[in-house]
Amino acid sequence: MNCVAIVAEFKLGKLDPSTYELISKGRDIADAFKTKLYLIMLGEKIDEVIEELSNKGLDQIIAYEHPLLNHYTDAYINILYETFKELKPSLILLIHSFTSMDLAPALAAKLHANIVTNCTDLLIEDNKLIPVRSMYGGKVWVRIGVEDEKPLIVSIQKGVIKPKERIELPKAQILRRSVELKEDELKVKFLRILEPKPAEIDITKADLIVAAGRGVGDKSGLKLVEQLAEALGATLACSRPLIDLGWLPSERQVGLSGKTVKPKLYIACGISGASQHIVGMKDSKIIVSINTDSKAPIFDYSDYAIIGDLRKIIPAIIEELKLKES
Ligand SMILES: Cc1cc2nc3c(=O)[nH]c(=O)nc-3n(C[C@H](O)[C@H](O)[C@H](O)COP(=O)(O)OP(=O)(O)OC[C@H]3O[C@@H](n4cnc5c(N)ncnc54)[C@H](O)[C@@H]3O)c2cc1C
Structure with missing residues (x-):
């Protein structure tokens, strides 16, 4: 198995805590297959978050910083595609979110990868990765067999993985990469955030x-x-x-x-x-x-x-x- 790569869930200057759940799962899998764990991060003003992530058990953090990466656009797809072409991860992990619902299938198409979304677990059995998810509105749980030779993209529901307490963790190497982006070249443009009306009840x-x-x-x-x-x-x-x-x-x-x-x-x-x-x-x-x-x-x-x-x-x-x- 080649390396494991995680895409950080980072929005409006904040890291979604679910990223730690992916890191915990990714570390287990990387250790089991004796390979490296990478995290790719895209955003703006990410210094503090990178610092915070550097001692959480990752081998390397690859960070792209640009004002146009503050919101999800097709630039994410292109940057991640180029990164994964070079890194050749066997497994790419994302949190199942509104971003990954768009991003993960687009990456799978470009990388010719297998994809299983909205999973509740990712098991290792007989040296194989087995994504687990429910189907038919929760009536059945399935373990999905995937072809070995293609990379596998898995999105996992928030909150289903309990991050492990670990004592000895590798300190991540940090690799910052510059990126050239022009707003008028993006196919998807961020316009504004529509805040929901203040709730009457909580x-x-x-x-x-x-x-x-x-x-x-x-x-x-x-x-x-x-x-x-x-x-x-x-x-x-x-x-x-x-x-x-x-x-x-x-x-x-x-x-x-x-x-x-x-x-x-x-x-x-x-x-x-x-x-x-x-x-x-x-x-x-x-x-x-x-x-x-x-x-x-x-x-x-x-x-x-x-x-x-x-x-x-x-x-x-x-x-x-x-x-x-x-
Ligand atoms: C991306 C995504 C996000 C989603 N997010 C959510 C979410 O946040 N929240 C959510 O709830 N769903 C969400 N869903 C939808 C979810 O998959 C289910 O479709 C939904 O939860 C089903 O709602 P339900 O149980 O009310 O209806 P159904 O699944 O139709 O169930 C109705 C139940 O009522 C029972 N019933 C029928 N008549 C009676 C009766 N007279 N007395 C007692 N019982 C009766 C039936 O036996 C059945 O079990 C999401 C789906 C997707 C794809």
């Missing part, structure tokens, strides 16, 4: 959450979930389909492209448990799920499973709460 601060999923069926089903939240004094949250339907505002979405919550109690009503939802609520203290499907993946993460129709179960819970109050 579900990440709630101790009690009642979340609605597509299983509510229609707005009357959603109303029932709202009534349960009200009866418990809980905050209402939801899975993504309810945002897509325009039934609730995006600030209430839990999951990969929504918010990460860690309440004391999370009640999931009619939510199947797709990995993109689970990643945002799995660290809740107690998880209760109501679902008609006894095989729904959400039950694998639940402390209490209520198998049945939420239209019957929620009114019964509300009734019970009222009886307790009186």
Whole structure:
């Protein structure tokens, strides 16, 4: 195996902490295959971050600094392509993010590499790399076999790798490379950041959450979930389909492209448990799920499973709460 290379997730002058998760995984793999671990970093004003990364277990940091690299554009694809052509890594690791959703497939096409995105792990078995990811909305987990001879690009979900505590770490060699960029030569131009409207509620601060999923069926089903939240004094949250339907505002979405919550109690009503939802609520203290499907993946993460129709179960819970109050 040739070397392992990581693409740092660096935005607006800040390193996303998920980069440390990649470094930990990358170090394990580089050690197992007795090869080197590189990190490629693109951005502006990156001195402090490079310093911080230099003692985290990398063999070499290759840094490109330019004001036009402060935001993701096609310049990233071109610079990384040239770098990887020279470095010839067998494995390229990225965090699964809005940037890598564009960048990783573009690199794979240019490098003729294998690509597996949105993984939850990357295992080594019989001297082979096995990316792991869920499919069919979290119903099955697959281990993916990849052709050996091509480079492999893997993007990994944030938060699924716990960085290891290490005592002896190599000090990274730092290689700064200059880059010539002209704004009018870029095909993708950064215009502006559209900040979301200030949220009326912050579900990440709630101790009690009642979340609605597509299983509510229609707005009357959603109303029932709202009534349960009200009866418990809980905050209402939801899975993504309810945002897509325009039934609730995006600030209430839990999951990969929504918010990460860690309440004391999370009640999931009619939510199947797709990995993109689970990643945002799995660290809740107690998880209760109501679902008609006894095989729904959400039950694998639940402390209490209520198998049945939420239209019957929620009114019964509300009734019970009222009886307790009186
Ligand atoms: C890049 C990307 C990012 C994403 N980000 C997110 C994210 O941040 N958050 C998120 O939630 N999703 C996200 N998704 C979508 C995700 O993959 C799933 O499609 C989504 O989570 C499914 O929502 P759900 O569980 O409500 O609906 P479904 O998967 O349709 O599940 C509905 C569930 O309700 C149950 N049900 C039906 N009727 C009843 C009833 N009467 N009573 C009780 N149970 C019932 C069914 O058995 C089923 O299990 C993302 C997807 C992608 C590709």
